[in-house]
Amino acid sequence: MAIKITDECINCGACEPECPNNAIYDAGVSWKFSDGTALEGLIDFGDGVTLDSNATQDAISDEVYYIVPDKCTECKGFHDEPQCAAVCPVDCCVDDEEVRETEDELLAKKAWLHAE
Numbered sequence: 001m002a003i004k005i006t007d008e009c010i011n012c013g014a015c016e017p018e019c020p021n022n023a024i025y026d027a028g029v030s031w032k033f034s035d036g037t038a039l040e041g042l043i044d045f046g047d048g049v050t051l052d053s054n055a056t057q058d059a060i061s062d063e064v065y066y067i068v069p070d071k072c073t074e075c076k077g078f079h080d081e082p083q084c085a086a087v088c089p090v091d092c093c094v095d096d097e098e099v100r101e102t103e104d105e106l107l108a109k110k111a112w113l114h115a116e
């Protein structure tokens with residue numbers, strides 16, 4: 001699974017610099033696949049869908065900090081535990097039950113994001 005931020009977030013910003021994948025963004029701030037990753041050029045999702053890694057994507061939340069599920073690896077390959085959850089003062093970085101991935105899938109995502 002990925003980690004998500006609930007609406008209990010107090011917008012302190014402590015989690016954002018801790019993410020090894022640059023998956024955390026401030027409320028209302030747009031995001032890109034290329035932010036903090038090795039992704040560049042066109043991304044081919046393999047189902048006929050391609051996307052410019054440098055294209056600006058709409059913010060997922062306008063109220064609180066948010067996590068981009070496609071960039072979150074639960075910190076696999078970098079740390080033993082999710083760093084956002086470790087630093088969050090109000091424990092609002094929690095498992096996202098709607099995004100389930102195996103450890104192998106998370107490690108593959110990490111390798112994909114960082115072009116290993």
Ligand code: SF4
Nearest residue numbers: 019072074075082084
């Ligand atoms: Fe980033 Fe790790 Fe939190 Fe996912 S679990 S958003 S990779 S710090």
Ligand code: SF4
Nearest residue numbers: 009010012013015088
């Ligand atoms: Fe919100 Fe927690 Fe991140 Fe602070 S550390 S911005 S409270 S999710």
